[in-house]
Amino acid sequence: MGRVEAGRFAAGLPVVCHVDKETRMAIARNHTATHLLHHALRQVLSEHAKQSGSHVSAERLRFDFANPTELGADRLRQIEDMVNSKVLDDEPVTSTRMSLSEAREAGAIALFGETYGDIVRVMSIGDYSRELCGGTHCERTGQIGLFRITRESSVAGGVRRIEAVTGLGVLERLRHREEQIARLCRTLNTQDEDLLRRSAELLDDIRSLQKQLQQERQRAARRAASGGLLDGAEQIGRARLVLATMEGGPAELRSAADVLRRDNERLVCLLASTEQGKVALVAGVSDDLVSAGLSARTLVGEAAAIVGGGGGGRDDLAQAGGPEVARLEDAFERARQIVRQKLGE
Ligand SMILES: [Zn+2]
Structure with missing residues (x-):
């Protein structure tokens, strides 16, 4: 097949063909x-x-x-x-x-x-x-x-x-692949022989950053939730006391109490939840109040005794539980008394 670009073409004309x-x-x-x-x-x-x-x-x-x-x-x-x-x-x-x-x-x-x-x-x-x-x-x-x-x-x-x-x-393909590898090396700032190691490292970095990001997001969400808890804080002397019932199990209570005690000065909290007919209690005390002699362990122990149980932990964060759900308000009142005795002015 062909296209006449100039002149004319007819049957019988001699033709010269070239093979590429x-x-x-x-x-x-x-x-x-x-x-x-x-x-x-x-x-x-x-x-x-x-x-x-x-x-x-x-x-x-x-x-x-x-x-x-x-x-x-x-x-x-x-x-x-x-x-x-x-x-x-x-x-x-x-x-x-x-x-x-x-x-x-x-x-x-x-x-x-x-x-x-x-x-x-x-x-x-x-x-x-x-x-x-x-x-x-x-x-x-x-x-x-x-x-x-x-x-x-x-x-x-x-x-x-x-x-x-x-x-x-094959040569063209090989060159193309080598060029791609060279570009990858430039992008990742490494040599061919380190390419695999370097990309594995980067993937590890990405995974660990994603994990950190997820933790940070959870922390931010907890912070937002603890903001709500602070609204109901009582002023006792120069300290704030948070007594609150919330959703979730001991792990959620612990992380909320930890955020409260870390993010605030002169703060003490006793958080409770009731699940499956039991009371879970977590107390948190900011470092300055721990220095002032207030102990989360004592606080949660006394409160737990009221609901018929016990627990333990550190001076800044402690956890307990007990079976008598109906006496939760009394446990809160006991905690209020202890804080007043220690910090009331
Ligand atoms: Zn054939």
Whole structure:
């Protein structure tokens, strides 16, 4: 097909054609490699690996064949090695014209569903590959240079696809990969040999930062919640006392009490929750009040005694529990008395 750009074109005019040698050789490399691939697939997978489609261009080759499952890295490597060993053997690639029946007798692979004339062209590589083919080929397998599978995928049920490159296509791919690695190294500010270690480090950093962020968000949420608790604080002398019932178990009480005692000066709190017929109690005391002689352990112990239980902990944060839910208000009152005795002015 062509387009007349100037002058005129008519039947009977002499025409000079030029073949683009580089493009044609690139196509020939991919086509001869396709025959080697077909042969290798039949060796590695078995004769059921029949060609069901193929596309050859100057850039790449694509080969579809019957196989029920994914090939997997091991078999792909085996196929790739087999093709490359045939390339290195530098076997002659020859074409012969013969009758279709002679070709069948010689064991040439014909495509199911294709119609062939009486005289066919058989492409042979060494003594192992013989296919009916009209395409353009290398003269020897060594001209392929190198064969590299780039992708294996599924096209339909029971049909797999292999894509590959040869010759300069392999070189181009290699350069592209090396350029990508070099860019990665620049981005991560490291050398090739440290790339894996460096990216593992970065992933670790990201994980630990995400964890910190999550903790910080939880802390902020607790802070917001403790702000509400402070609204109900009672002033006793120069200190503030928070007596509150809240949702949650001992862990939630402990973290709320801890936030209150850390974020505020001259603060004492006794937080309670009632779950499954039991009272959980946590007392928190800011450091300055601990220094003034107030102990969370004493406070929670006295309060717990009122609800029929006990507990323990440190002077700044202590925890207890007891079974008598109905006496919780009395326990709060006991705590109020203790704080007044210690700090009331
Ligand atoms: Zn062919």
